[in-house]
Amino acid sequence: MSWSRRDILIGAGLSAALGGAVLWRLSLDEGPGPTVALVDRAAAARIGRRLLEAARPPADGSAARQRIDTLIATLPAGTRAGDLRPALADWVAADFEEGRMVEVEGWYLTRTEADLAILAALEEAGAQTG
Amino acid sequence: MFIDARQLDDGSAIACDVAIIGAGAFGITLARALRGSGRDVVLIESGGLDFEDETQALYEGATDGIAYNLDTARLRYFGGSTNHWGGWCRPIEPEDFEARAWVPHSGWPVSRADLDPYYPRAQEICELGAFDYSVENLARLGPPLGLPGGKIADGFFQFSPPTRFGERYRDDIANAADIRCLLNANVTEIVAAHDAGSIARLDVATLTGKRFTVTAGTYVLAAGGIENARLLLASRSVAPAGLANDRDLVGRYFMEHPIFGPIASWICDAPERIAPYYGSYTALGDAVARGCLSMTPEYMAREGRLNTIFTFTPNDDVRYLPGRPAEDGPIPLETEMLTLLAGVEPGVEHTGKRVYMGCGTEQAPNPDSRVTLADEVDALGMPRTRLAWQITEGDRESLLANVATLAAAMGAWGHARLRRIVPADFAWNDIDMFWAHHHMGTTRMAAQASQGVVDANLKVHGLGNLFIGGSSVWTTGCGATNPTLSIVAFALRLAERLRAGEA
Known part of the structure; x- marks a missing residue:
């Protein structure tokens, strides 16, 4: 299965629709997106591709983008992209504690990690097709 | 005499x-x-x-239900x-x-x-050694994993010679x-x-x-x-x-302990935190001990689950090299999961540890799981055994929930991600496992x-x-x-x- 430029744009559009609560305009086409928090975006993209291929929730770029933007909106004003990684660690820990997990090929990861992995996969695809 | x-x-x-x-x-x-x-x-x-x-x-x-070898099990x-x-x-x-x-x-x-x-x-x-199965006794050999969340308990077995x-x-x-x-x-x-x-x-x-x-x-x-x-x-x-x-009532409620080895693998970015006693037989005073994990009473009561006891064995190192695609190993996505862990820093090579995990699990008492007499008789003229052993869907769900709970605890710990090896829709009769007898x-x-x-x-x-x-x-x-x-x-x-x- 492949994913289209349209998927990416829909995801970005939903993000923009969240309005002023979002600190960054997290366009996949402009500047660093939330996947900057990942240690290795290429590795995460491989996870994301498996999630998209599995075509199960949350294998949906727009929904993933919306959930990540909602999390980012909880950060203090002025938070910089470089500060995103500690926040991600907190979100991941909270997800595990609350049992918000996603399975991919038997692996358990958090919904937030899965969302970022999907975004990384879509970014990669966008770069390849754009 | x-x-x-x-x-x-x-x-x-x-x-x-x-x-x-x-x-x-x-x-x-x-x-x-x-x-x-x-x-x-x-x-x-x-x-x-x-x-x-x-x-x-x-x-x-003879057996009905789940296959079982009556003459080699004892x-x-x-x-x-x-x-x-x-x-x-x-x-x-x-x-x-x-x-x-x-x-x-x-x-x-x-x-x-x-x-x-x-x-x-x-x-x-x-x-065996002294009758002291407390975690404090185990901790004399080094810190237990102490996974967060209050759902997973550390413990240990002692070993008879046997x-x-x-x-x-x-x-x-x-x-x-x-x-x-x-x-x-x-x-x-x-x-x-x-x-x-x-x-x-x-x-x-x-x-x-x-x-x-x-x-x-x-x-x-x-x-x-x-x-x-x-x-x-x-x-x-x-x-x-x-x-x-x-x-x-005689013969009913037959239970066994299904054993999976392994049921899961996990990748850990901090192998030094896995005390040696989890992976090998270790002297503990006058006892021989091996660490294990199980579900806490509080978790089982809150979630309505049966218990499962997990044991594990550290396996090979797994190397993460920044910028290089993962090599194909025995476990798909393993290196990728390693990059999600707390100890892995951007641009820094890292060595994690693959760990294989086995388990024994509890089945609930079930009156339909039973021993009866077969029509055939043995050499003494006694009716042979007929075993109709059953394990229920609820037993399966409980096991899978316990594995997921362990995965969550390891994730919250920050140093491990777990992969369940058995499929979520496994059938007791078709899965590769064995019995504790x-x-x-x-x-x-x-x-x-x-x-x-x-x-x-x-x-x-x-x-x-x-x-x-x-x-x-x-x-x-x-x-x-x-x-x-x-x-x-x-x-x-x-x-x-x-x-x-x-x-």
């Missing part, structure tokens, strides 16, 4: 104070503990001192199944004795406090003036008195055709978790439905005769002089705790009551 029953005169009548059927962990322990009590004990063993095919074949039977000679046990020991946890609202038919009529006085001596008999009761205690039986151990002697019926309120005698046969009887004041059936039920059901000359089976529940213990076969003192409800020993009296599966240590503790408890004249 040992007596080869094949040398007895046909039609002999042997009398004693206590007749014990079965020279396994329970029977040998009970006989030894009664030495010097002034009671004349006859210990009746189907086999000889060594394995013989013809005797072992008496265990063959051993039929002096020492019983301790001749092939693995030596894994843990006491039954206090919460296992309690009635659990989410586990139908749970709740023993005894508590852990009733067994605690006997566990230290049972530890000695099983050649004690082969038939070898280790053979001389004790041979030299005891008040024990006669009849070898090659097969009890074919426990014959009730005509009022069916007590036992009148045992009918015994040898494979060479000799027939004789044993009479006693007290009878103890300790032939194993399957054979106990078979012998009661086959004892029907007075009670047509089988002895002690007027409520149709722990046969439980077929003569279950309950305070009331309507709920079980024996009472809190192992006495058969409604029969004045018959007791049952072994894990057939287990009311629940007790997590995946191996039963031998507790079987020995129960034998010591019964011996004390018999010596005191309380039973």
Whole structure:
């Protein structure tokens, strides 16, 4: 299965629709997106591709983008992209504690990690097709 | 002393104070503990001192439901199944004795406090270390994992050499003036008195055709978790439905411990946090220990789950090289998962550890999981065993939920991600796993005769002089705790009551 430029744009559009609560305009086409928090975006993209291929929730770029933007909106004003990684660690820990997990090929990861992995996969695809 | 029953005169009548059927962990322990009590004990063993095919074949039977090999799951000679046990020991946890609202038919009529006085001596008999299974004791060797969330508990097993009761205690039986151990002697019926309120005698046969009887004041059936039920059901000359089976409970509630090895793997970015005792047999004082993980009582109560005990073995290193695609390893996405862990920094090479995890898991008591008699008879003319073992969808769901809970705890810990190896939709009959050979529940213990076969003192409800020993009296599966240590503790408890004249 492949994913289209349209998927990416829909995801970005939903993000923009969240309005002023979002600190960054997290366009996949402009500047660093939330996947900057990942240690290795290429590795995460491989996870994301498996999630998209599995075509199960949350294998949906727009929904993933919306959930990540909602999390980012909880950060203090002025938070910089470089500060995103500690926040991600907190979100991941909270997800595990609350049992918000996603399975991919038997692996358990958090919904937030899965969302970022999907975004990384879509970014990669966008770069390849754009 | 040992007596080869094949040398007895046909039609002999042997009398004693206590007749014990079965020279396994329970029977040998009970006989030894009664030495010097002034009671004349006859210990009746189907086999000889060594394995013989013809005797072992008496265990063959038929199965319905889940496939099970009845004749290799236990051993039929002096020492019983301790001749092939693995030596894994843990006491039954206090919460296992309690009635659990989410586990139908749970709740023993005894508590852990009733067994605690006997566990230290049972530890000695099983050649273990001190009776201290506390996490604090384990922590003397290094910090336990201590996974967050309060759902996963650290613990450990102690390991018996394993004690082969038939070898280790053979001389004790041979030299005891008040024990006669009849070898090659097969009890074919426990014959009730005509009022069916007590036992009148045992009918015994040898494979060479000799027939004789044993009479006693007290009878103890300790032939194993399957054979106990078979012998009661086959004892029907007075009670047509089988002895002690007027409520149709004998043979029901059969339980085992499904074993998965492995059920999961995990990747850890901080191998130094995995204490060596989790992965290998480690000296702990005078004990040999190995760490394990299990579900906490609080979690099981809150989520309505059964228990699962996890053990694990660190495997190969897994290297993460920034910017390089992951190499294909035995576990897909493993390196990618490593990059999600707290200890991996951007642009820095890192070495993680692959860990394989096995488990034993609990099944809930199920009256439809049962031992009955087959139409076919064995060489002695006794009906063979038919086992219709069932494990339910609820048991499967509980196991999978426990694996997911462990995955979440490892994730919250920050240093591991877990991959379940078995598919989520596995079927018990199709999955690659094996069994612990722990046969439980077929003569279950309950305070009331309507709920079980024996009472809190192992006495058969409604029969004045018959007791049952072994894990057939287990009311629940007790997590995946191996039963031998507790079987020995129960034998010591019964011996004390018999010596005191309380039973």
